[in-house]
Amino acid sequence: MTDRRMTMLDATRDQAAPTIRPGEGRLAHAPASHPPVRQARIGVLLANLGTPDHYDYWSMRRYLNEFLSDKRVIDYASWKWQPLLQLIILTKRPFTSGANYKSIWNHDKGGPKGESPLMTITKDQTSALAATLKDNFGDQVMVDFCMRYGNPSTASKVRAMVAAGCEKILFFPLYPHYAGATSGTANDAFFRALMQEKRQPAARTVAEYFDHPLYIDALARSVERAYAQLDHRPDVLVASYHGMPKRYLMSGDPYHCQCQKTSRLLRERLGWDKGSIDTTFQSVFGPEEWLKPYTVEHVAELAKQGKKRIAVMAPAFSADCIETLEEINGEIREAFEHAGGESFTYIPCLNDDAAHIAALAAVIRDNLGGWL
Structure with missing residues (x-):
């Protein structure tokens, strides 16, 4: 093969090779046309109960419908419960619940509509834990949060972690005590999200830590x-x-x-x-x-x-x-x-208090054993 033809083939390979973005790499023995592969990371996904997007009637109705339709929360037979929920409870309760949310709403956070205190605090906890785990493990660990009800959904965050190269995910429901209606249903949502992934990551869930x-x-x-x-x-x-x-x-x-x-x-x-x-x-x-x-x-x-x-x-x-x-x-x-x-x-909840973040980080480190 002439030197000129070899040069043309190399140029063709280079043109066919997909662009490599930050955080991506090329497999050592793969052809140049193989798609870039995300560098392997471990995801830590925090989960809290959830929050409506706003305190208006329809935002409250959507949120309450998702919450109160959960069989882990209300386990009555659907033929009994759903007519009562849809025709009576969700007609009246969004008004009273919306007024309660309005009284505590953070209007100066989260954009034009503001956000609930739970959203603000969960963001702060996530940032604090991300900083702590970065000190421990560098860029190997990605930390994010989801909500069981409302946004951001568990499925959307699992998808984002997989797309970011997380081959292992530690799912952490932020409930010190186990209950089917809290930790149990949060885990259910996580497992359902995994079912949607073509290439499922290895997964662990964090147990209750009420006596840590x-x-x-x-x-x-x-x-x-x-x-x-x-x-x-x-x-x-x-x-x-x-x-x-x-x-x-x-x-x-x-x-x-x-x-x-x-x-x-x-x-x-x-x-x-x-x-x-x-x-x-x-x-x-x-x-x-x-x-x-x-x-x-x-x-x-x-x-x-x-x-x-x-x-x-x-x-x-x-x-x-x-x-x-x-x-x-x-x-x-x-x-x-x-x-x-x-x-x-x-006496306020522990929120993003330093002692609380240290406790949560210790629980996470314990549960990452063998992965890092």
């Missing part, structure tokens, strides 16, 4: 910090957890037991006597019996018993949201004050 020493320590620090700012020590600390129907507990859901253990471990870490922390459950929905005592009733009873100063925290929430900012600091506060309570202190 760093998580308990972060909770204790938040209590100590809040109490240090008060003139008078509260008579009791109420640990208010999101509720669930009692029959879920009776059918094997471990959530209730895990909440009780968190309260005990927190009390022991603080060095307090038994009876100094009350465990209660909020956000009751529907006619059946839920886990008791109900927070809204319990705080009123405390006031009637002469405990005029209380503090309330929400250990089951990794980020402040409608259930904490509006329900606890609104409805539950009002119930306490209406019953004669004088001082109500809400």
